[in-house]
Amino acid sequence: MENDQFTLLAVHAHPDDESIGTGGILAKYASLGVKTVVVYGTRGEEGDILNPEFVAPGPDMPMENIRGSELENALKVLGVSKHFCLGYRDSGMVGTPANENPASFNRADLEEATAKLVDIIREIRPHVLVTYNERGGYGHPDHVMTHRVTVLAFDKSGDPGYKGFDNGNAWQPSKLYYTATPLERIKKRFQMAIDRGEKPRMNPEFLGTPEHLITTVIDVSQFIPTKFEALACHTSQMGPNSFFRQLPPDQIADYFGHEYYVCAKGCLGPEGKETDLFEGIR
Ligand SMILES: [Zn+2]
Numbered sequence: 001m002e003n004d005q006f007t008l009l010a011v012h013a014h015p016d017d018e019s020i021g022t023g024g025i026l027a028k029y030a031s032l033g034v035k036t037v038v039v040y041g042t043r044g045e046e047g048d049i050l051n052p053e054f055v056a057p058g059p060d061m062p063m064e065n066i067r068g069s070e071l072e073n074a075l076k077v078l079g080v081s082k083h084f085c086l087g088y089r090d091s092g093m094v095g096t097p098a099n100e101n102p103a104s105f106n107r108a109d110l111e112e113a114t115a116k117l118v119d120i121i122r123e124i125r126p127h128v129l130v131t132y133n134e135r136g137g138y139g140h141p142d143h144v145m146t147h148r149v150t151v152l153a154f155d156k157s158g159d160p161g162y163k164g165f166d167n168g169n170a171w172q173p174s175k176l177y178y179t180a181t182p183l184e185r186i187k188k189r190f191q192m193a194i195d196r197g198e199k200p201r202m203n204p205e206f207l208g209t210p211e212h213l214i215t216t217v218i219d220v221s222q223f224i225p226t227k228f229e230a231l232a233c234h235t236s237q238m239g240p241n242s243f244f245r246q247l248p249p250d251q252i253a254d255y256f257g258h259e260y261y262v263c264a265k266g267c268l269g270p271e272g273k274e275t276d277l278f279e280g281i282r
Helices: 017-031 063-078 110-124 141-157 183-195 221-231 249-256
Strands: 007-013 035-042 082-088 128-131 173-179 216-219 258-265
Touching: 007 017, 007 110, 007 141, 017 035, 017 063, 017 216, 017 221, 017 258, 035 063, 035 110, 035 141, 063 221, 082 110, 110 141, 128 141, 141 173, 221 249
Parallel strands: 007 035, 007 128, 035 082, 128 173
Antiparallel strands: 173 258, 216 258
């Protein structure tokens, strides 16, 4: 069975990562008739309520339920047709006690997690997969794990000899991408923070990707309002210190008009930059 409809699968760690990292492409490709699907490793149980104006929809609501309902709203805004959770526990930020929880994603059995993702890939048959780079974008243990599981699942899914949890038909996605932020942009942002008297805690080289390694630049300028609407759905997570709330309005178009990716597998080659994740497949 082929998959007649082009399908994009984004594999993330927590609710809100879909909007922060890939909100532009999810909204854009859904509007172009591509089926968009999101997989999460965890339900974001370790998230803090970062927004003092946040009012929980119900008394004593567990964090995963709060984030689950925020997620449903965001996915509706982005036009995502389906989502799955691998069912692990949020590992929390690096170095926190939640890292040690045996149910946490960063402690998951890599083969088991891969088999779960392969089952999903074989069910929905995506052409393009998007996830984080080997540094998990910014080093969060769940983001690093998301990367490891997705890279393995990308290869195993197309292997008819790999059974995973079911005996489903093998499906080989055509391309695998990693999200990227241009290094120069991070350096600029850090310089602005230093000028304000702040001390950035991270190394820009760790967070950013040098220009020559970025293979793919997607124009999502028409979808900035949709991306921000989706971000706003994650009310509990969008505190006053959030970068998205602090960025001066005149910089929003420049900052969010494009999303940047590194093609890791199935790439077309070095000639110029791709402007479409489905380039070469269409
Ligand atoms: Zn995350």
